[in-house]
Amino acid sequence: MTAISGSAAAVTGAASGIGRALALELAARGCDLALADRDEAGLQAVAAEIGKGPRKVSVHRVDVGEPHQIAEFAAAATSAHPALNILINNAGVALLGQFNEIEQAQMEWLININFWGVVHATRAFLPHLSGRPAAHIVNLSSIFGIVAPPGQTAYCAAKFAVRGFSESLRHELAIANSSVRLSVVHPGGVLTNIVRNSRTGAGIADNARRAQSIERFDAMAKTTPAAAAQRIILGIEKNQPRILIGGDARFMDLLQRFRPATYWAVLQRRIEKMANAGK
Ligand SMILES: NC(=O)c1ccc[n+]([C@@H]2O[C@H](COP(=O)([O-])OP(=O)(O)OC[C@H]3O[C@@H](n4cnc5c(N)ncnc54)[C@H](O)[C@@H]3O)[C@@H](O)[C@H]2O)c1
Structure with a gap:
C-alpha cells in the first residue's frame, strides 16, 4: 500500500481537468508535488490554488511530446523532491474526425503525446522510483483503451497501447519483485x-x-474531475491494477467482455437513446 500523506508525486497535464484535480486532492492529503504541463500559466494558477501550505510544490513547463523535455523534468523533479515516489502520466489530447478526415501527421501528433509521452516519462522516472521503498506509476488510458467507438482511431490506438504497455510492464515489475507498482x-x-x-x-x-x-x-x-481524482487516489492507496472510473466505464467494460466483437451495436443503440432523451 502506498500512503499518500508524506509521498511526493509527479503529475503531467496538471494545469487542467483530471490532472488539476489530482494536484489539488493530493496536496490536500499531504503529498508534495512536481506539476508538469505545457500550459505554464495554467500550472501557476493551480500552484496558487494549492497555496502556501506545508506542501512543497514545484512547477515545470514540459511538453510530453518532447523526450528531452521529459528527461529534464525527471531530473528537476527528483532533485526538487528526492523522496519522489509517485508518477502520474496524465497529460493527453484528443483529435476530432474519422480516419479519412485526419492526416497522418495529426495521428502521429496524438500518439506522440498520448502514448510515447507515457513511455518516455516511465523510462525517465523508473530508475529513481525503483530506488524508493514503495513507489507507484499511474498511467491514464481511457475506456477507449477497452472499447473502440468510431471517430477515435488515433485516440483508441494510443489508449489501447498505453494499456498493453502498462500491463506488460506491471507484470515485469512483479516478477522482478520491484517496489514499484503500476495502475492503469x-x-x-x-x-x-x-x-x-x-x-x-x-x-x-x-x-x-x-x-x-x-x-x-x-x-x-x-x-x-474531483471525483475522478479521488477514485485514482483510492486506486493508488489500494494498489489496484485497473482503475475504472464512472458507471459508463464499468458498463462498457462489462459489455466488452460479454460481446467482445459486437459491443458497438449495443453501445450505438444506447447512445442514440440517450441523445433522444436529451432532446
Ligand atoms: N475527460 C475524459 O472524459 C477522459 C476520459 C478518459 C481518459 N481521459 C484522459 O485523462 C487525461 C487527462 O485529460 P483531461 O480530460 O483532464 O483533459 P484536459 O484537456 O482538461 O487536460 C489535459 C492537460 O494535459 C495538458 N497537455 C496536453 N498535451 C500536453 C503536452 N504535449 N505536454 C504537456 N502537457 C500537455 C494540457 O495542457 C492540459 O492541461 C488524458 O490522458 C485523457 O486522455 C480523459
Whole structure:
C-alpha cells in the first residue's frame, strides 16, 4: 500500500481537468508535488490554488511530446523532491474526425503525446522510483483503451497501447519483485476541457461538427474531475491494477467482455437513446 500523506508525486497535464484535480486532492492529503504541463500559466494558477501550505510544490513547463523535455523534468523533479515516489502520466489530447478526415501527421501528433509521452516519462522516472521503498506509476488510458467507438482511431490506438504497455510492464515489475507498482486508469466521460482543447481533423471543413461534439461530450460526461481524482487516489492507496472510473466505464467494460466483437451495436443503440432523451 502506498500512503499518500508524506509521498511526493509527479503529475503531467496538471494545469487542467483530471490532472488539476489530482494536484489539488493530493496536496490536500499531504503529498508534495512536481506539476508538469505545457500550459505554464495554467500550472501557476493551480500552484496558487494549492497555496502556501506545508506542501512543497514545484512547477515545470514540459511538453510530453518532447523526450528531452521529459528527461529534464525527471531530473528537476527528483532533485526538487528526492523522496519522489509517485508518477502520474496524465497529460493527453484528443483529435476530432474519422480516419479519412485526419492526416497522418495529426495521428502521429496524438500518439506522440498520448502514448510515447507515457513511455518516455516511465523510462525517465523508473530508475529513481525503483530506488524508493514503495513507489507507484499511474498511467491514464481511457475506456477507449477497452472499447473502440468510431471517430477515435488515433485516440483508441494510443489508449489501447498505453494499456498493453502498462500491463506488460506491471507484470515485469512483479516478477522482478520491484517496489514499484503500476495502475492503469480507464475513465469514462469526465467533464473536462479535453474536447474543447482538441484539434480538428484536416478534412473537417465545418465548425458545426466541432460545436456538436463539444455539446455531446458535455451532455454525456457524468463524472467530475474531483471525483475522478479521488477514485485514482483510492486506486493508488489500494494498489489496484485497473482503475475504472464512472458507471459508463464499468458498463462498457462489462459489455466488452460479454460481446467482445459486437459491443458497438449495443453501445450505438444506447447512445442514440440517450441523445433522444436529451432532446
Ligand atoms: N475527460 C475524459 O472524459 C477522459 C476520459 C478518459 C481518459 N481521459 C484522459 O485523462 C487525461 C487527462 O485529460 P483531461 O480530460 O483532464 O483533459 P484536459 O484537456 O482538461 O487536460 C489535459 C492537460 O494535459 C495538458 N497537455 C496536453 N498535451 C500536453 C503536452 N504535449 N505536454 C504537456 N502537457 C500537455 C494540457 O495542457 C492540459 O492541461 C488524458 O490522458 C485523457 O486522455 C480523459
